[in-house]
Amino acid sequence: MPEEIIPGYFNGNVVNSKVAGNSSPIPPRTPSPTTSTSLDIYTYETIIEIANFLLQRTSIRPKIGIICGSGLGHLAENLTEADSFPYEEIPNFPVSTVAGHAGRMVFGYLNGIEVMCMQGRFHYYEGYALSTCSMPVRVMKFCGCTHLIATNAAGGLNSSYNVGDIMIVKDHINIMGFAGNSPLQGPNDHRFGPRFPPMNKAYDPELIEIAQNISKEMGMENDTHTGVYICLGGPSYETVAELKMWSILGVDAVGMSTVHEVITARHCDLKVFAFSLITNKCITEYETEEEANHEEVITTGSKRQNVLTNFVTRMVENINSLIINDSM
Ligand SMILES: O=P(O)(O)O[C@H]1O[C@H](CO)[C@@H](O)[C@H]1O
Ligand SMILES: Nc1nc2[nH]cnc2c(=O)[nH]1
Numbered sequence: 001m002p003e004e005i006i007p008g009y010f011n012g013n014v015v016n017s018k019v020a021g022n023s024s025p026i027p028p029r030t031p032s033p034t035t036s037t038s039l040d041i042y043t044y045e046t047i048i049e050i051a052n053f054l055l056q057r058t059s060i061r062p063k064i065g066i067i068c069g070s071g072l073g074h075l076a077e078n079l080t081e082a083d084s085f086p087y088e089e090i091p092n093f094p095v096s097t098v099a100g101h102a103g104r105m106v107f108g109y110l111n112g113i114e115v116m117c118m119q120g121r122f123h124y125y126e127g128y129a130l131s132t133c134s135m136p137v138r139v140m141k142f143c144g145c146t147h148l149i150a151t152n153a154a155g156g157l158n159s160s161y162n163v164g165d166i167m168i169v170k171d172h173i174n175i176m177g178f179a180g181n182s183p184l185q186g187p188n189d190h191r192f193g194p195r196f197p198p199m200n201k202a203y204d205p206e207l208i209e210i211a212q213n214i215s216k217e218m219g220m221e222n223d224t225h226t227g228v229y230i231c232l233g234g235p236s237y238e239t240v241a242e243l244k245m246w247s248i249l250g251v252d253a254v255g256m257s258t259v260h261e262v263i264t265a266r267h268c269d270l271k272v273f274a275f276s277l278i279t280n281k282c283i284t285e286y287e288t289e290e291e292a293n294h295e296e297v298i299t300t301g302s303k304r305q306n307v308l309t310n311f312v313t314r315m316v317e318n319i320n321s322l323i324i325n326d327s328m
Contacts, residue, residue, distance in 0.1 A: 051142035065140030069152035071301020079108025154276035193267035227252030
C-alpha cells in the first residue's frame with residue numbers, strides 16, 4: 001500500500017502527517033473507561049492521526065463542530081450525505097457508556113453547511129480523565145473546525161427556569177478545576193495552545209447575541225435565558241444543600257459536562273457557543289416526593305428535538321455567514 005500524506009488543518013495551516021494507505025494508520029489502543037486515566041496518551045501526533053483517519057474517509061470539510069448532549073443526539077440525525085464513524089471504529093477513541101449518547105462521530109451537511117457532530121460525549125464519571133473527555137474537541141480543530149457548538153442537558157437551578165427552556169451559556173464555574181482537575185493538567189504542548197489560556201471570554205459574546213436574536217425570531221424569548229453553568233463530577237445528582245450553595249454562588253444550571261470541552265476549545269482557539277436544555281428543575285426543598293432521574297433528562301430532550309434542531313440549524317447558518325465574511 002503506498003504511503004499517503006493526508007492534510008489536517010491547524011491554526012489555518014496545513015499539517016502533514018504520514019500515514020499508511022487506507023488501513024488503520026494507528027495501532028488500536030482504544031481506552032476503556034477504567035484504564036484511561038493517563039494524562040498523556042493523546043499527543044499532538046495522535047490527535048493529527050485521528051483527524052487524518054476521519055478526513056481520509058469523508059469528503060466533508062467542516063468548520064463547525066457540534067457536541068450533542070444527553071438525549072440531544074437527534075441533531076446528528078438531521079445531517080444529510082452523512083458519513084458516520086462509531087467511536088469503537090476510530091483508532092484510539094474512547095467509547096460512550098451513557099444512555100442517550102449513541103457514540104458516533106457524524107460528518108454531513110446541516111441545511112447545506114458542512115459540520116461534524118459528536119453524537120455522544122464522554123464524561124468524567126465514566127472513568128475517563130478530563131483530557132480524554134475533551135480530546136475530541138482537538139480532533140475537531142485538526143479536522144478544520146474554527147467554531148464549536150456544545151450542547152448539554154442540565155438541571156434548572158434558577159427558579160425562573162422551566163423544563164424545556166433553553167439556557168444560552170454566558171459563563172461557567174469550573175469547580176473541578178478549583179481542585180486542580182483540568183483537561184489542561186500536565187505538560188503543555190504549545191502547538192495546541194498556551195500554558196495559561198484566558199477564560200473571561202470563553203463564550204463568544206457575538207455568538208451569544210446571535211443566539212438571543214434567533215430565539216426572538218423563533219418566538220422563544222420567554223423560554224430562553226442566558227446564564228451560568230456549572231459542571232459537577234457526578235454521577236450522583238445534587239443534594240438539596242449543595243444546590244442551595246450553588247444558587248448562592250450564582251449558578252443557573254447544573255450539569256456534568258461541557259466545561260472541560262470549552263476550556264480545551266478555547267485553549268486551541270476555537271470560538272465557542274454553548275447552550276443547555278433545561279431537562280429538569282433542580283429540587284431545592286426537602287418536602288417533596290420528586291427525585292432527579294436520567295429518564296426525565298432523555299425524555300425532555302426527545303420532546304424538544306424539533307425546536308432544538310431548528311435553533312442549532314439557525315446558529316450554524318449564522319456562524320457560517322460569519323466565517324464567510326471573515327474570509328473575505
Ligand atoms: O451533559 P450531558 O452529556 O448533556 O448530560 C447530562 O445529563 C446526564 C445526567 O442526567 C449527565 O451526563 C449530565 O452531564
Ligand atoms: N448535575 C446534574 N446534571 C444534570 N443533567 C441533567 N440534569 C441534571 C441535574 O439536575 N444535575
